[in-house]
Amino acid sequence: MKLVKSLLLGSAAGLTVVAGAQAADLPVKKAVPVEYVRICSAYGAGFFYIPGTDTCLRVGGRARFxxxxxxxxxxxxxxxxxxxxxxxxxxxxxxxxxxxxxxxxAFVRFELASRTGNYLTSGTQQRIANAFPALGVDTFGRAQQYVNVDKAFVQFAGLTAGRASSFFDFYAHDFEIIAGTLGSDVASTNLIAYTAQFGNGFSATLSLEDPIFRKTPLFGNAATNANLASQFNIFTGNFNVSPVIGTDAAGNPVGLAFTDVVQRSRMPDFVGALRYDAAWGSAQISAAVHEINTGNASFAINGFNASVAAPVVRAAGTTFAPRPQSEYGWAVQGGLKVNMPFIAAGDALYLQGAYGEGAQLYTGYSAQAGSYSASGAAAAIQGAGFNQFFSDAVLDPVTGRLDLSTSWTATASYLHYWTPTWRSAVFGSYGEMSFGGASRANLAAVNFNGLSPNPVTTAFSQTIRDTYQFVAGASLIWSPVKDLDIGVEGFYTQVGLKNGRAVDQNKSPGQAVAAIVNGVPVNAAGVAVATTSTTDTFHVRMRVQRDF
Known part of the structure; x- marks a missing residue:
């Protein structure tokens, strides 16, 4: 029996040794290494290493109603x-x-939106190619898809290059939902800039920026429509001409030439900013230079106005003013932000003011009313009594020179936290827009574009009138959890003429004042014409927004 057990155990041991030897001869397969996503803590929360690289990436976004x-x-x-x-x-x-x-x-931000309604369907974004409209009878001007590469820039060793916010801007409606106050807010422009850090919170930036995003059309024939992008000329393009008086050899006026005043992009805008950041807040002084130019005379006619007087035959030696020389608009802005944790954590106050000549989009006078148009319904008021005019310059038909407009704005905004989850903002702004009186009078002398040689008619015309704008508003926002905002905001706007009155286009559309009878303005038929000097409106908006 012992012999049998010994034989069996010996056989098993032998088989084990043979099997082990054969297994050692087989190739060993290594497990495929698994690359786990690693947290990157060098740049704050939310960053992770892109597998296989030393680049940290953060993916975020926003959903809003x-x-x-x-x-x-x-x-x-x-x-x-x-x-x-x-x-x-x-x-x-x-x-x-x-x-x-x-x-x-490298930072990239894409925004897509569906907009409906008269106010949220933005003519500004449509004119600047960030949106495209519906074309139906009931939907044109009321439905719009917004598609924007809002940001796409590279930053390296002080250099910023790509699509980014203008370095001129400071407050840029930071505490507002509707963005109703006045002031520059160009969130998306193409630029290349260098920022030097001096230490102790001081920095200076020199930026070359795309002039397209700062052009307000010069005053001319086509550009005075409230919305250049009508249903019919979206695909045919826009034109803009303004008159210049021609003279004979003796210097007598004998006719008009119409000059192409569509601006070309000939040189970038030059922007400089000096900034200081500290625990108490920040301050910035910025300045910009913006070229204003025109094209050649596109065509000429004899006489001044064939409907009023017989055309004057152009005599030999008649000359028209050459293409106006380029002018250079400019703007300066100062801004201050003060953190106020001694009132409540998160409280802050903004103060900002800007002044410019021939640079209306830098002062931001048209920010809420609608930009990239020479005129628009006053402060986006539906059925306003008169239009506001925003042109950077008017071509004087007598001198043949560009007469720059002036504008200035001032804004204050305060954010207060009632509790860590409830906050409010109160804000207000005031601004003025002015045009040269001589160029307006000279345009009236040639009976151009709604102005008339009749001094009474001219006095009551809405065309290129000096205006002011006042805005005041407040908001209440609840953030029950981190990165979720549920809020409502309302604001009031008043727009007025700085002097005189204009025909009320809502009550007396298409009428002109021909005379004053017993203190009452009347038209050519002797019928009373309604006039106005101010118009106002209010807007209310609610928002639900989640950032991640």
Whole structure:
């Protein structure tokens, strides 16, 4: 029996040794290495290393719903909408890599939105190619898709290049939902800039910026429409001409030439900013230079106005003013932000003021009323009594020179936290826009574009009148959890003529004052014409927004 057990155990041991030897001869397969996403803590929360690289990436975005109510005084043309809606989506990509020269950063932000209603359907964004409209009878001007590469820039060793916010801007409606105050707010422009850090919070920036995003059309024939992008000329382009008086050899006026005043992009805007940042807040002084130019005379006619007098035959030796020389608009701005944790954590106050000549989009006078148009319904008021005019310059038909407009704005905004989850902002602004009196009078002398040689008619015309604008508003926002805002905001706007009155285009559309009878302005038929000097409106909007 013992012999049998010994044989069996010996056989098993032998088989085990043979099997082990054969297994050792087989190739060994290594497990595929798994690359886990690693947290990158060098640049704050939310960053992770892109697998296989030393680049940190943060993916973020926003979802937003808005609904609003806006006053309307008329149901004519595109007016009459009271409600408006918007759904917006945003995607952010922020990539950073540490190098021997400091951080190399690339940031990209895309925004897509569906807008409806008279107010949220933005003519400003449509004119600047950030949106495209519906073309239906009931939907044109009331439905719009907004598509924007809001940011796409590279930052490296003080250099910023790409699509980014203008370095001229400071407050840029930081505490507002509707962005109703006056002031520069160009969130998306193409630029290349260098920022030097001096230490102790001081920095200076020199930026070359795309002039397209700062052009307000010069005053001319086509550009005085409230909305250049009508249903018919979206695909045919826009034109803009302004008259210049021609003279004979003796210097006598004998006719008109119409000059092409569509501006060309000939040189970038030059922007400089000096900034200081500290624990108590920040301050900035910025300045900009902006070229204003025209084209050649596009065509000439004899006489001044064939409907008033017989055309004058152009005599030999008649000359017209050459293409106006380029002028250079400029603007300066000062801004101050003061943190006020001694009142409540998160409280802050902004103060900002700007002044410019021939640089209306730098002072931001048209920020809420509608930009990239020479004129528009006063402060986006549906059925307003008169239009505001925003042109950077008027071509004087007598001198043949560009007469620069002037504008200035001042804004204050205060944010207060009632509790960590409830906050409010109160804000207000005031601004003025002025044009040269001589150029307006000279345009009236040639009976151009609604102005008339009749001094009474000219006095009551809305065309290129000096205006002011006042805005005041407040908001209440609840943030029950981090990165979720549920809020409502309302504001009041008043727009007025700085002097005199104008024909009320809501009550007496298309009428002109021909005379004053017993103190009452009347038209050519002797019928009383309604006039006005101010108009106002209020807007209310609510928002639900989640950032991530």
């Amino acid at each position: 808005e609904a609003g109510y806006v006053q309307s005084f008329s149901r004519s043309t595109g007016n009459g909408d009271l409600t408006n809606f918007r759904g917006l989506g945003r995607l952010n990509l922020d990539a950073r890599t540490q190098t021997a020269y400091g951080t190399l950063r």
